[in-house]
Amino acid sequence: MAIGIKISLHEGLYLRDPQETSLGKNIIKHSIILIDEVGLEAFNFKKLAKQMGSTEASVYRYFENKHMLLLYLVSWYWEWVSFMIDMNTMNINDPRQKLHIIIDTLVSASRENPAIDYVNESILHRIVIAEGTKAYHIKEVDKENSEGFFLNYNNLSEKVANVISELNPNFPYPHALASNLFEMANNHIYFALHLPELTDVKIKGDNYKEVQEMLEYFAFKILGCK
Amino acid sequence: MAIGIKISLHEGLYLRDPQETSLGKNIIKHSIILIDEVGLEAFNFKKLAKQMGSTEASVYRYFENKHMLLLYLVSWYWEWVSFMIDMNTMNINDPRQKLHIIIDTLVSASRENPAIDYVNESILHRIVIAEGTKAYHIKEVDKENSEGFFLNYNNLSEKVANVISELNPNFPYPHALASNLFEMANNHIYFALHLPELTDVKIKGDNYKEVQEMLEYFAFKILGCK
DNA sequence: TGTTCATAATAGCAATACTATTATTTAAAA
DNA sequence: TTTTAAATAATAGTATTGCTATTATGAACA
Numbered sequence: 031m032a033i034g035i036k037i038s039l040h041e042g043l044y045l046r047d048p049q050e051t052s053l054g055k056n057i058i059k060h061s062i063i064l065i066d067e068v069g070l071e072a073f074n075f076k077k078l079a080k081q082m083g084s085t086e087a088s089v090y091r092y093f094e095n096k097h098m099l100l101l102y103l104v105s106w107y108w109e110w111v112s113f114m115i116d117m118n119t120m121n122i123n124d125p126r127q128k129l130h131i132i133i134d135t136l137v138s139a140s141r142e143n144p145a146i147d148y149v150n151e152s153i154l155h156r157i158v159i160a161e162g163t164k165a166y167h168i169k170e171v172d173k174e175n176s177e178g179f180f181l182n183y184n185n186l187s188e189k190v191a192n193v194i195s196e197l198n199p200n201f202p203y204p205h206a207l208a209s210n211l212f213e214m215a216n217n218h219i220y221f222a223l224h225l226p227e228l229t230d231v232k233i234k235g236d237n238y239k240e241v242q243e244m245l246e247y248f249a250f251k252i253l254g255c256k
Numbered sequence: 257m258a259i260g261i262k263i264s265l266h267e268g269l270y271l272r273d274p275q276e277t278s279l280g281k282n283i284i285k286h287s288i289i290l291i292d293e294v295g296l297e298a299f300n301f302k303k304l305a306k307q308m309g310s311t312e313a314s315v316y317r318y319f320e321n322k323h324m325l326l327l328y329l330v331s332w333y334w335e336w337v338s339f340m341i342d343m344n345t346m347n348i349n350d351p352r353q354k355l356h357i358i359i360d361t362l363v364s365a366s367r368e369n370p371a372i373d374y375v376n377e378s379i380l381h382r383i384v385i386a387e388g389t390k391a392y393h394i395k396e397v398d399k400e401n402s403e404g405f406f407l408n409y410n411n412l413s414e415k416v417a418n419v420i421s422e423l424n425p426n427f428p429y430p431h432a433l434a435s436n437l438f439e440m441a442n443n444h445i446y447f448a449l450h451l452p453e454l455t456d457v458k459i460k461g462d463n464y465k466e467v468q469e470m471l472e473y474f475a476f477k478i479l480g481c482k
Numbered sequence: 483t484g485t486t487c488a489t490a491a492t493a494g495c496a497a498t499a500c501t502a503t504t505a506t507t508t509a510a511a512a
Numbered sequence: 513t514t515t516t517a518a519a520t521a522a523t524a525g526t527a528t529t530g531c532t533a534t535t536a537t538g539a540a541c542a
Contacts, residue, residue: 046519053520069395074498085521090500163389169295171450184453202456203470209447209454210440217439218432224397227410228435230428244429251478272488279489300529311490316531483542490537498529506521512514 037109037146040178043102046092055148056082057092058106061099066153070100070161097168104165105182107158110151111139112186125196126255132190133245136215137238159216187212198253207252211245218244263335263372266404269328272318281374282308283318284332287325292379296326296387323394330391331408333384336377337365338412351422352481358416359471362441363464385442413438424479433478437471444470 036049048054060082065073073096075089093099118131140155166180174180190208194201201207218241221229231240262275274280286308291299299322301315319325344357366381392406400406416434420427427433444467447455457466 051519071394075500076498085523086499087501087522088520091520095499160393163393166451167386167389167446168297175451180451184451187454203473204456205453206440206444206447206455206457206470209443210436213439213443214432214436217435220393221432221435225392225401225406225410227431228413229432230430231432244432247429248478251480252474254477277488301531302529311492312530313491313532314489317489321530485540485542487540488538490535492533492535494533495531496529497531498527500526500528502523502525504521504523506519508519509517511516 037106037113039102039105039109040181042177042179043098043105044093048092048102053084053088054092056084057089057099058103059148059150062103062150062153062157065100065103065157065161070096070164097165100161101165101174101179103154104158104162105179106149107139107151107154107162108182108186110149110154111135112182112189114139115186115189125193128193129197129249130246132193133211133215133242133249136211136245137219137242141236159220162216183212194253198255201253207249211249214248215241215245263332263339265328265331265335266407268403268405269324269331270319274318274328279310279314280318282310283315283325284329285374285376288329288376288379288383291326291329291383291387296322296390323391326387327391327400327405329380330384330388331405332375333365333377333380333388334408334412336375336380337361338408338415340365341412341415351419354419355423355475356472358419359437359441359468359475362437363445363468363471367462385446388442409438420479424481427479433475437475440474441467441471 041047046054048058057078061073061078064078064081068077075086075096079086079089093102114135115132118135119128122128122131140152166174166183168174187205187208190211191204194204194207218229218231219233219238222231222233222241226232231244233241267273272280274284283304287299287304290304290307294303301312301322305312305315319328340361341358344361345354348354348357366378392400392409394400413431413434416437417430420430420433444455444457445459445464448457448459448467452458457470459467
């Protein structure tokens with residue numbers, strides 16, 4: 031099943047492209063597992079190196095620090111979602127149906143057939159849910175945004191905003207609705223699992239159906255078509 | 257203007273109640289200023305102690321670590337918002353009008369007349385916007401939630417959910433809409449200032465009018481009353 | 483007047499976030 | 513096949529962070 035996909039990410043995110051070498055791929059693979067396991071705060075390059083049988087200094091030759099590694103992983107995730115949306119909406123013209131597919135992809139991107147063996151999309155999804163906002167809630171946000179470090183997220187927002195505007199050209203907040211759908215999808219999965227007082231949906235096993243239904247309710251109601 | 261308000265917070269948040277001593281109040285005051293200035297990542301107790309002319313060890317006798325201090329500040333903020341909502345909706349019965357006031361309070365809580373001299377509500381609002389989600393995006397979230405560390409946020413969510421249900425008893429997602437309004441309010445202020453591609457609203461000076469209008473549009477449209 | 487309590491001052495230690503240096507392996511070029 | 517370059521491993525080291533312990537000072541109070 032390993033099709034030859036290469037997720038394209040901003041060069042400024044890394045010092046050496048991890049997708050080019052086996053050590054690089056190993057860093058990606060194990061960092062996903064380890065961040066999920068211990069959380070971003072307790073995660074560091076020494077533990078990562080130990081776990082993958084390499085050295086701290088070697089990891090540092092790929093990523094400047096753990097913030098950049100997180101940003102890389104999060105960007106990877108959104109680029110992956112964007113790619114899945116493109117695949118799933120191919121040949122579909124009805125914007126209404128496109129938005130349905132976008133929402134479906136948002137909550138279930140992690141369950142799609144894995145095409146890249148060194149990335150466990152399902153665990154990566156958990157990381158984005160739990161740690162994703164830390165990638166841009168930083169003092170250097172303006173500088174990093176101006177350098178294009180958040181392009182994958184920005185582009186996806188633009189893409190979904192276009193579908194929204196197609197569906198309802200008079201809707202005044204297409205970008206806000208787009209980014210709100212992303213945030214809501216992740217937040218309410220997190221809430222359902224950890225802070226149930228903050229939501230009304232439940233998750234059984236890996237069934238995100240209620241989250242998906244809620245997003246559809248919100249999106250189509252806001253857009254005045256339902 | 258200093259009315260004798262005491263914001264009531266969960267005892268588990270601190271080791272010693274900072275509201276009880278002048279050193280404690282100083283810790284609150286200066287931590288707000290310093291976190292805003294350098295960001296949560298670069299903030300630590302040594303710098304805080306230095307800035308306020310005290311010692312690291314003294315700060316540690318009030319808060320277990322910087323996570324707990326952040327949680328304290330965030331809880332303080334939400335309790336303050338909750339208090340303001342209660343004040344502003346006193347004697348108002350129409351749930352529709354209540355929701356208007358809630359949204360207004362959410363975006364402008366920081367501009368209200370400051371009643372507690374050692375807390376700069378306006379700066380605290382910036383901290384909650386920029387660092388707030390880090391308070392509950394942690395590995396220990398389940399344990400801390402079960403100990404009631406997020407009660408202020410949970411209670412506010414419940415309060416607003418009740419108003420929503422009053423307004424539209426058939427609406428299936430009152431808690432989700434409530435928490436989404438909180439998150440959206442803060443996110444889109446942050447986006448407008450730092451990641452403008454992710455929103456459609458603009459902020460001029462300290463005028464959050466467009467954010468407020470958007471929240472009203474979303475809330476009332478979703479609830480089917482507009 | 484003595485006792486208790488909070489804070490200040492200082493020190494110290496283990497872990498973190500990096501950087502530098504050298505040695506070894508691998509892999510491509512001549 | 514040898515040379516050379518590049519990537520990685522091994523090791524060490526430094527500055528900062530996160531936190532604890534010890535003692536001294538001063539205020540409060542009984």
